Amino acid sequence: MRLLNAKTLFFEEFLGADIPEYAILSHTWGAGEVTFTEMEARQAAIENNYSPNPKTSKKAGFIKIEKTAQRAICDGLKYVWVDTCCIDKTSSAELSEAINSMMDWYERAEVCYTHLADVPSGLDKAEQDEHFKKSRWFTRGWTLQELIAPPELVFLTADWVPIGNRADLADLISRITGVDDFLLTRKPVKNMAVRTRVYNLNPKSSQQVYWEAPPSVSLRAILKSTSIAHKMSWASKRDTTRVEDIAYCLLGIFDINMPLLYGEGSKAFLRLQEQILLSSDDQSLLAWSFLGYEMTEVSEQEASRGWGLASAALPKAPVLAVSPAYFEKCRGFKQVHADEITPPFSTMTNKGLRLQVPVSSDTGHPYMFLECQPDYAPAKVLAVPLCRLVDGTYRRLKTRRFLVDYRVLLRSKRVELYACPHYGYISPQRALEKDHEARVVLRSKTWVLQTVEVYATRNPYKWTAGSDILAIVKPPFPRTNQSYVFILFRRHSLADPSPTYYLAFITGERGTYSDPKWACGLIRCSGYTPSTEPGRTTPAVPKWDKLKSELEEAENASEYHARFMKLTEGPGSQAKSPSLPGVSFTLDTYTISATSETVFGKRMVCVDVTGG
Helix, strand or coil: CEEEECCCCCEEECCHHHCCCCEEEECCCCCCCCCHHHHHHHHHHHHCCCCCCHHHHHCHHHHHHHHHHHHHHHCCCCEEECCCCCCCCCCHHHHHHHHHHHHHHHHHCCEEEEECCCCCCCCCHHHHHHHHHCCHHHHECCHHHHHHCCCCEEEECCCCCEEEECCCCHHHHHHHHCCCHHHHCCCCCCCCCCCCCCCECCCCCCCCCCCCCCCCCCHHHHHHHCCHHHHHHHCCCCECCCCCHHHHCCCCCCCCCCCCCCCCCCHHHHHHHHHHHHHCCCHHHHCCCCCCCCEEEECHHHHHHCCCCCHHHCCEECCCCCCHHHHHHHCCEEECECCCCCCCCEEEECCEEEEEEEECCCCCCCEEEECEEECCCCCEEEEEEEEECCCCCEEEECCCEEEEEHHHHHHCEEEEEEECCCCCCECHHHHHHHHHCEEEEEEEECCCEEEEEEEECCCCCCCCCCCCEEEEECCCCCCCCCCEEEEEEEECCCCCCCCCEEEEEEEECCCCCCCCCEEEEEEEECCCCCCCCCCCCCCCCCCHHHHHHHHCCCCCHHHHHHHHHHHCCCCCCCCCCCCCCCCEEEECCEEEEEEEEEECCEEEEEEEEEEC
8 A cells, every 4th residue: 555654745655464553535536636647756756855746736736745644643643544645546457456445445534635626614503514515525435535534534615724624513404415324333343243123024024123223333244234325325326537436436335346447437337237147136126117217016916906007118127227316215225034044136247137026927928026125114025026027137117116015925936037237228109119010021932023212111121132031120100010021022933024923912900919920922923124123213003102001091911902902903813711829821823821920029021922
């Protein structure tokens, strides 16, 4: 550990048990901070009898270092630690070690001087409290552990005049930050065993016990007995300059060590949660709420009837929060245990987060019951709505959380499920399209027919010659909730100077998105010659505009087929009412069929043309 000598302001390095007593500074960074390189250059100049750079001593940051050293000397301490200059931030290895050790360094300090640069001195108590509550120091991510970790903490005004210590201001600080006042007023102790809170909701097990932590306990014991969601709520209104630091500043709070990867962005917070899951079975990590959504209490009778949540109409989200801000409404949450022996809660796999949790029996939109509760509802547990995707993984539904009777949890079967831990949201429209879009695939075709042109409604896919994928249809069609595909075939015949064309159609039955059903038809277009082949831009049927407008008025596939035959009447036209699903249609020596199938987890309309 690199410390500053309080008298000389020279660096001295110590290891392990040789680290002396020291004071530490907590502050918010501003303009004119002094770096390790500048302080090292100043020390080298003085040791070699050179004049140091006068610009260094004139910086605002250097004044903070001097004031910190002066207070330490007054308190009988010989060394100080200041984050701006005691870490060589040009070394990624040293920076990573420092951030992973930061909580320990603040905890080992004899006293922490907290300089509030935006709180002036000379005010009466009411005015000072107002400035105190609005101080920027309470909004920064890094200052959370700096508030909690030190055994003693003194607040100072912009002019370095004492305001008070943490214990005296605990009630006001608790209202500002949400941190429990007993954590702020704790007495520093070493190697003291502590009993933690125990809750048991199983009526068949031993009697319920509630142990309060004694007033003098170790910091680690208090943090260990505090739920993950509650600790996350302390950081919910804090911010950092770099996105990754909102995760890195919480490493000490959760007693986690992990490498720093600046540039990973919001993935850092997701990685932090994954590391927490590896070391804790506290399910309150999944208790976060969407911004702007409240929590609803549900009785046991209401829960047994189901809540009627339409999962298809709601956005879907990952099971892990993307920011501490989503834990704002988790203050006061605590962990409970429904069983005396809790099975493993979670494991990270290449398929996602594997959870073993009680889940409701509703297969359409099940609820995951978490063994946690707010402190005001001791007989309730939290229920989180889920949605199962086509790949078998689960996501959260963007809706409110529910508080249900704990007996619902006890009756529910504990199951193993895979949940998507991160990635972005899926909007309602995108979710519908992904769930119900279908690829129209030419699965088999007689060699005598050549595909010339394809047209489809609401089709983002452009067909190219030789591709088996004809179109990707995305219902609903604006007026009739139908999707249709036209395929123009040309019959190969070397002896026929005037080739024959066949126009096929495939249409989806109205209102059958969840279980698509399809009809098809075929018509011979003798004597019709397109202008270019392939890639022709003119319609395959001369009456195309009329055909399109008329077909949009069809009420179902049978009427659609009849209108199609009427509008494209010509040699070889036939009328036939198809039966759904997977109808087939025969004309001349050719038979076309269209069947809705799921192939390797993807919805497809498989078209087969045989005969000839």
